Amino acid sequence: MHRIPAGNEVLCKENRENTIAMNSQSLEPFRLPPLILHPFSTAEDTSILIESSRASLALQGFLPKEQRNEDLDQQLLRGRYAELRMLFYIGKDLIRWMEQCTEVVTVSSLFENRKIGPETFAYFLVNHVPQHVRAKLEGWGVLDFCSLFRRALGLHSVFQEIPPVEHLSPDFLRRYHRYLDQWYEQRLLIAGYDRPQPNEFVFDLYASGEYTLILEKSWNVDFSEG
Numbered sequence: 001m002h003r004i005p006a007g008n009e010v011l012c013k014e015n016r017e018n019t020i021a022m023n024s025q026s027l028e029p030f031r032l033p034p035l036i037l038h039p040f041s042t043a044e045d046t047s048i049l050i051e052s053s054r055a056s057l058a059l060q061g062f063l064p065k066e067q068r069n070e071d072l073d074q075q076l077l078r079g080r081y082a083e084l085r086m087l088f089y090i091g092k093d094l095i096r097w098m099e100q101c102t103e104v105v106t107v108s109s110l111f112e113n114r115k116i117g118p119e120t121f122a123y124f125l126v127n128h129v130p131q132h133v134r135a136k137l138e139g140w141g142v143l144d145f146c147s148l149f150r151r152a153l154g155l156h157s158v159f160q161e162i163p164p165v166e167h168l169s170p171d172f173l174r175r176y177h178r179y180l181d182q183w184y185e186q187r188l189l190i191a192g193y194d195r196p197q198p199n200e201f202v203f204d205l206y207a208s209g210e211y212t213l214i215l216e217k218s219w220n221v222d223f224s225e226g
Contacts, residue, residue: 032203033100080173088162091152119191128198133205154184
């Protein structure tokens, strides 16, 4: 699993005693608000990503080149930007969830004298995803969800809105994942927060449409009308 850089280990060590004390008080994981993910790609995005993947393979020599290198590179860059857009919208859902978790946890007496912040839940999401959430993500075909969440959060560490493609350099688009990984690490490195333990929290994961159906049933309301 991905770890916080060594520079943050000092902070984690300072909070270890508080974490152990909390775990001894509560054997059951603390339930967090559900994480609700909205659709983050369209049929057009999927088509662009497929073309980009083929262009990348052709540029690397794994597929025959049917276009000029310049045209293949443009296809690759369009796909990279589509990936950034998807990461940005995933990140909006994650940021909202982290803020909700912080609000819920900080009012609980179980977490007195703890340094709980959004980064607590960023770390938990990337490193300690509950097994049932992991299984659901894999069922959706999201296998490398740790990188997905890490990069979505890294992107939001810098941008409040997704920049237009013309404002991003081709070199950044080709290698954006390296930048996003570092931005995520730097956010955690400079934040003062308690690193959560693997079984300290639990939460459920829903697609937005799935969660709407649950609300409809519980409230007996059809949100599709009106």
